[in-house]
Amino acid sequence: MPERRPRKDAARNRAAVLAAADSLFARGESVEAVTMADVAAEAGVGKATLFRAFGDRTGLIQALYAARLRPVMEAVEEGPSPLGPATPARQRVPALLDAILCFKLDNRHLALALEEAGSGGPYQAEQYDWWHHTLQAALEEIPGLPDAAFTAHALLAATRADLVEHLAGQQQMPRQQLRAHLAAYTARLLDAGGQIG
Amino acid sequence: MPERRPRKDAARNRAAVLAAADSLFARGESVEAVTMADVAAEAGVGKATLFRAFGDRTGLIQALYAARLRPVMEAVEEGPSPLGPATPARQRVPALLDAILCFKLDNRHLALALEEAGSGGPYQAEQYDWWHHTLQAALEEIPGLPDAAFTAHALLAATRADLVEHLAGQQQMPRQQLRAHLAAYTARLLDAGGQIG
DNA sequence: TGCAAAAACGGACCCCGGGTCCGTATCGTC
DNA sequence: GACGATACGGACCCGGGGTCCGTTTTTGCA
Incomplete structure (x- = not known):
């Protein structure tokens, strides 16, 4: 065709x-x-x-969102460390999450609109599947974690647009602090099971 | 008055x-x-x-939701272990999360409706604040965790109604498995920093 | 028990926003 | 420049949330 x-x-x-x-x-x-x-x-x-x-409305929002997201997706799929595919999982997972968080901070309106669009939240937007796949694959390379698929969902949930909006918008939490919290949370999860800093 | x-x-x-x-x-x-x-x-x-x-519509949904939630809230505020306030934090946190998850599984329609109601997701429904407070307080008693407020948000995000719907509804994940995943995830987070089973 | 004021009722009505129809204008091609 | 294909635009439709107001029920008081 x-x-x-x-x-x-x-x-x-x-x-x-x-x-x-x-x-x-x-x-x-x-x-x-x-x-x-x-x-x-x-x-x-x-x-x-x-x-x-x-x-329809959702289509418009998705198109906008996809356009904004493209560079990030490219950086993840073929970019340099720490986002690119050559990065060791232990460094890549927090980098991915930080990238998502920053993206949502920079595109709050859009992300919020997309995640509210239609019913079913963000879970029917195809971008979600992509992020989930990517994150899950990285998580699977880290031994000792719980089910990678679920863990990926749970971590992605921590970067939901409305949560970001709640913290950064309503509660005025500064960008750096939010990033630090997410990083610490992620690290805690990944580093469990032995080594202490 | x-x-x-x-x-x-x-x-x-x-x-x-x-x-x-x-x-x-x-x-x-x-x-x-x-x-x-x-x-x-x-x-x-x-x-x-x-x-x-x-x-308005939201008011109706909230009223329904609140009615359903009341027994759970009571169990948390004055009930016996492991949900009640006398429980040690390390046991109470996973119990709280499991209770939330089960509640959302049992009331999927309502939870979904409530979290989609209005803008701002679940974060403006007063029940959220209550859960967050409770969970945060419990988390603060566990040493070595990242910021308790953020951690509480992140954990609660893992029980978002639309995620539950996505997993239990669309993907047909059985109740027990979902509970087990969440429990494992929570345990991983709480047990980090030293002790290995 | 009777009566008037207060409170609640109900469904016709308004409003507004997403989505569509179709007569008209523009583009691309020969 | 002519003609088919494609796109345009704004009047229009429809369905759902929320309101108005004349009517009915309840309640408090004699």
Whole structure:
């Protein structure tokens, strides 16, 4: 299936919508206060165009999220240490979690919107599966841990967007402190079973 | 402020609504598919009655949730070991988490609905604060752990309703296995720093 | 027991936001 | 420049949360 490329006005509009949504989401306090009509207006486009390009609200949010996430994904899949695949698991796991946390801190609105989108929380967004797979694989190389799949879920849960928002947003916890807490928590889990610093 | 008690028809209707909502939520697949009008109809009551009694959708869900949770809360606050306050922290923490997990397994629809209600996830429902407080206090009595407040958040995140739903619902993981995973995870965290079994 | 004020009732109604329809404008191609 | 294919846009539909207000029930008091 050749998948012929879109007309150029369609491409232009798609980009405009993406930019408009990004700007609107970042501007206001809550993402859910931004209506699809708002986005269309900001982009200077009809509502139908927006739905034609992204299917529905969730689609738009996912597209934005995926775009922002791409560089991080690339860094994880083929980048240098400590995020890249050549890193020993014991260093890579905390690096992955820190990367996720930082990403969510930098993209709070989006992450929040995505994780609230539709029902089922973040667990149906395909990005979640990817993170989970990656993290699980790394965890499996560390001996003595509980079930890697569950552990990966539990660790990822500690970086849920609404928790991050609760801590960094409502409670004003500084970025560095949050990162330090998560790092300490992760270390505690990974270092159990013998060695003490 | 004497807070005179409600008229008896109001009380009866309140109970009827609660019962109707409970039944409807449990019956259907997704909670969000149940409309307020549905609940009113099932209860044999006008919509306004429903809103008068509970304020809004979230209020109704919270009321249901709180009612279900009460016995657990009592068991934690004044019950016997291992849930009650007299339990040593090292045993109480896993007991608390297991209790939460079981509760969410037994009340999946409700927990899911509550944690999705409004924005901000579960972190604005007052029950969360209560659990967090309780868990944090217990954690503080275990030496060598990372920041107790953060750890409590992280552990609670591992019992998020949508994660439970994902594992127990979509992936069909059996109850006992899920409990075992969580227990192992918790144990790993608590037992770190020296002693090996 | 009778009566009036207070409290609650109910369902028609409003509002707003996601998603769609279809007549019109634009693009790409020959 | 002409014609089919593709995209546009905003009026429109629909469904659900939440409210208004005329009517009914309860309650407190004589």
